[in-house]
Amino acid sequence: MRSIEPLSSREVILEARSLTRAFGGITVLDAFSFRLHRGESLGLLGANGAGKTTAMNCLLGLTTPSSGDVLAFGLPLGSHRIGILRRTNFSSTYTALPGNLLVEQNLRVFAGLYGVPDPARRITGLLDLLEISHLRRRVTGELSAGESTRVSLAKALLNDPELLMLDEPTASLDPDIADKVRRVIRTVQRERQVAILYTSHNMRDIEEVCDRVIFLHRGRAVCEGAPADIVARSSRRSLEEVFISIARDGNVIDASPEVPAS
Amino acid sequence: MTLSVVGALVRRQLYLYQRTPMRLVELMFWPLVDLIIWGNVTVFIQRNSSADFGAYVLFLIGAMILWDVLFRAQQGVSISFLEDVWTRNLLNIFVAPVRTIEYLAATYAIGGLRIIATFLVMSVVSRIGYGFNVLALDWWLVPFFLNLMLFGWALGMVSTALFLRWGQAVESLAWAVPFFIQPFAAVFYRVEDMPSWMQPLAWCIPATPVFEGMRQVLQTGQASASLLALAFALNALYLLMAGLLFARVLHVVRTRGLLTKFATQ
Numbered sequence: 001m002r003s004i005e006p007l008s009s010r011e012v013i014l015e016a017r018s019l020t021r022a023f024g025g026i027t028v029l030d031a032f033s034f035r036l037h038r039g040e041s042l043g044l045l046g047a048n049g050a051g052k053t054t055a056m057n058c059l060l061g062l063t064t065p066s067s068g069d070v071l072a073f074g075l076p077l078g079s080h081r082i083g084i085l086r087r088t089n090f091s092s093t094y095t096a097l098p099g100n101l102l103v104e105q106n107l108r109v110f111a112g113l114y115g116v117p118d119p120a121r122r123i124t125g126l127l128d129l130l131e132i133s134h135l136r137r138r139v140t141g142e143l144s145a146g147e148s149t150r151v152s153l154a155k156a157l158l159n160d161p162e163l164l165m166l167d168e169p170t171a172s173l174d175p176d177i178a179d180k181v182r183r184v185i186r187t188v189q190r191e192r193q194v195a196i197l198y199t200s201h202n203m204r205d206i207e208e209v210c211d212r213v214i215f216l217h218r219g220r221a222v223c224e225g226a227p228a229d230i231v232a233r234s235s236r237r238s239l240e241e242v243f244i245s246i247a248r249d250g251n252v253i254d255a256s257p258e259v260p261a262s
Numbered sequence: 263m264t265l266s267v268v269g270a271l272v273r274r275q276l277y278l279y280q281r282t283p284m285r286l287v288e289l290m291f292w293p294l295v296d297l298i299i300w301g302n303v304t305v306f307i308q309r310n311s312s313a314d315f316g317a318y319v320l321f322l323i324g325a326m327i328l329w330d331v332l333f334r335a336q337q338g339v340s341i342s343f344l345e346d347v348w349t350r351n352l353l354n355i356f357v358a359p360v361r362t363i364e365y366l367a368a369t370y371a372i373g374g375l376r377i378i379a380t381f382l383v384m385s386v387v388s389r390i391g392y393g394f395n396v397l398a399l400d401w402w403l404v405p406f407f408l409n410l411m412l413f414g415w416a417l418g419m420v421s422t423a424l425f426l427r428w429g430q431a432v433e434s435l436a437w438a439v440p441f442f443i444q445p446f447a448a449v450f451y452r453v454e455d456m457p458s459w460m461q462p463l464a465w466c467i468p469a470t471p472v473f474e475g476m477r478q479v480l481q482t483g484q485a486s487a488s489l490l491a492l493a494f495a496l497n498a499l500y501l502l503m504a505g506l507l508f509a510r511v512l513h514v515v516r517t518r519g520l521l522t523k524f525a526t527q
Contacts, residue, residue, distance in 0.1 A: 023519065054519065060357050063519040085359040098274070098349040105277045112270025113358045139281075155354070 010037040012074070013163050013195035014059065019068035021054050021219075029054045030219040031068070038162070039193035041185075043200065043210035043227070047247035051219040052199045056167055059197065060090060072163060086114065091156035092167035096148065099141020103132075103151050106140055107158065114159035126154040130184055146177035153181060157188060164188075165197045170205050182208050203240040215243070217250040263363055271360070271368030272375075275342060286379075293330045293380050294387060300326040301392040321480050323394040325449050325473060327384045331377050331407055332469055333440045335414020338373020339366070340421040340436040347430065356521060362512065369422075370415050377411060402479045406472045409493040412501060413468040417443070419504040423511040427520070448473045468496035 014036040021029040029051040036042045044052045057063035059070055061077050070077040072084040097106040104123065111119035127133040130150045135143065140151060149169060156164060166185070170178040182205060188194055189209075200206055206213055207227045215223040215230075223230060223246065227239050236242045245251045279285050300322050308316035346352040355365065388394040399406065421439045424432050446460060447469040453461050464470045471493040475485035515521045 021519070053522070057519060057522050062353070062356060062516065062522050064517045082359045082361060085357060088357075090354075090357045092353065094350075095353040096350040097354065098278075098345070098351050100281055100349065101274070101277050102281070105274075105281075109270050109274040109277070110354070110358065112273065113267055113355075113360055115264070115266060115359075 010039060012036070013038050013040075013072065014197065015069075015071040016055070016059065017069040017071070019055065019058055019065045019070065021051075021058060021063065022066045028219050029058065029065070032216070032219070032221055033068075034214055034221070034224075036163075036195045036197060038195055039189065040212065041189055041196035041198055041210045043198045043206045043213035044216065045199070045206065045213050045243060046216035047243075049218075050216040050247070052216055053167070054219075055216070056165060056197070056199060060088075060165060061085075086159065087161060088163040088165070089114075089156040089159055089161040090165045090167070091149075091152045091169055093149070093169065093171040094167065095152075097140050097152060097155060099139070101140055102136075103127075103138055103140050103143070104136045106151070107154060110155050111158050116158050119158075122158060123154070126157055129157075129187075130154050131180065145172045146174065149173055149177070149181060150184075153184065160192065161194060162192075163195045163197070167199050168201065169198075170200065170202055178202070178205070185209055203238065203243060207239055213239075215246050217246050222246060222250055263361065263367060267360055267364045268368045268371065271365065272371050275345070275368075275372045278345070289376060289380060290383055293334075293384050296326055296330070297323070297384055297387055298391075301388065301394075304392060304394075318481060320392075320394050321477050322450060323388050323392055324396065324399065324476055324480060327381065327388060327396055328406060328410055328472065328476060329444070329449050330380055330384060332410040332414045332417075334377045334380050335373045335411045336417040336421065336440050337414075337436065338376045339369040339415055339418025340425070340439075342369040342372050343422045343425060344433065344436055347425065353522065362509070366419065366508075369418065373415060373418065374411065377407075377414075381407075399476065399479050400483070402475065402485050405490050405493070406476060409468055409472050409490070409497055412497040414440070416468075416497065416500040416504040419501075419508050423504075423508045426508075426515050427511045429520075443467060443469065446470070452477065465492075466496070468493045468500060471496075 012035045016032055016034050019029055019032040020027065032051070032055055034042065044055060046052050054063065058065045061070075061081050073087060075084060077084055101109070107123045107126075108119055111122060116122050124133070127136055130153060132147060132150050132154070135147055135151065140148070143151060153169065156166070169185070170181050173181065185196065186209060189196055196209070198206070198210055210227060212224065212226055213230065214221050225233070230242055231237070231239055234242050234245075236245060304319055304322045307319045311319065346355055385396045388396065396403065417439050421435050424435055446464045447467050448456070448464055449469070453464045453470060453474060456464060471489035475489040475493075478485045478489070
């Protein structure tokens with residue numbers, strides 16, 4: 001169930017202003033702008049090399065943009081990095097928690113890094129929510145992909161973030177676990193009004209989780225809208241077909257390809 | 263600087279030792295091997311030289327113990343960083359609200375704990391096995407120890423900056439960097455015994471006045487205050503330069519987008 005409050009009236013949590021990033025003369029992100037509001041989930045879509053990861057890295061402060069600005073909670077990322085990161089969290093398929101520690105130890109360490117009050121209670125609550133309480137004393141490196149993903153998600157929710165960035169959180173998960181992960185993400189978003197930035201190649205994920213998506217093609221935003229609206233506007237039958245069409249030739253499916261700072 | 267953040271990073275390393283007791287063995291194994299080798303060499307020299315020189319040559323054991331302070335301090339910093347690379351955890355740390363100074367402080371603290379553990383064991387073994395009493399260095403031990411630790415931290419920061427810039431390709435530097443310094447640091451011989459072209463270089467290294475001072479103390483019970491002043495001054499300079507290098511590399515790595523490349527390898 002989505003909030004009926006119009007997006008434009010909600011607080012802007014994350015804003016990219018004309019983000020551009022070039023590597024060795026090749027522009028991989030080109031004047032990318034968007035706004036993400038409180039309680040909204042925004043999907044960043046595009047083929048490999050479209051610029052999603054670069055955008056995410058710029059938004060997390062891991063990569064400095066060649067030009068443009070990132071603002072989170074109304075503050076510039078460059079000068080308020082620590083304050084912003086305290087209210088943010090991140091999970092990616094491409095990172096891992098130290099495999100040689102127990103699940104509980106890892107979560108305790110990150111609870112300390114994020115200054116989580118009463119970490120024992122918070123950890124217990126999250127393990128229950130993610131249905132992984134039985135993993136508390138397990139060695140992280142010995143977990144299955146699905147278990148690992150849920151532990152990473154527990155880490156990403158430790159500080160009760162207002163902004164959550166998820167990079168392909170359901171990659172390599174079986175349909176059952178992927179569904180559980182999506183349900184948790186939706187629950188947290190609904191109950192805590194978390195703003196979520198989400199990347200995935202799984203269109204089922206996107207349709208279930210995201211209120212709005214932006215398609216990137218060769219570093220440029222070429223299409224934006226609610227997943228169902230985009231499909232309706234296109235001559236395609238599904239979001240996956242839209243994805244393929246854009247990935248192959250950057251085919252823009254509607255007449256308003258420019259993404260306004262909504 | 264937030265102490266709870268530093269504490270959490272230190273706790274992460276302590277969990278590693280708790281989880282893997284073999285790490286404690288690794289922590290003690292090589293220092294003890296070195297101590298036994300140099301202890302036996304010392305005994306051999308003592309038995310085949312004059313009584314005066316035999317007493318003097320005990321400094322080899324002291325040198326070994328103090329060298330290990332420097333080496334462990336450098337390793338504490340660089341290995342702590344590499345642990346995060348090896349476990350693909352670096353990105354999680356860099357997107358957490360952790361300041362660079364907090365991260366470095368935690369690696370220093372871990373380095374400090376490693377040094378204390380190794381130093382205590384080596385001191386006891388050298389006393390029992392070879393009759394070398396590290397306390398013979400009296401209160402001079404404190405500034406010697408401190409200077410070697412500071413220099414080890416500076417070298418650790420340089421190693422970490424190199425890992426950040428070039429990734430795992432330069433991983434072996436974690437072990438190699440102190441040994442680039444060792445021939446010039448007058449650890450096992452006096453500066454005046456080095457070839458003349460090496461001597462000016464030797465005096466540019468903060469460890470050199472410490473090892474020279476150690477030999478003076480063992481011989482005369484006193485070290486020259488100017489040696490200590492030189493060590494502290496050089497360390498201040500090296501730490502400043504290492505800090506600037508680290509900050510510069512971090513800037514370059516962020517600008518070029520290198521961090522995510524090697525953090526997810």
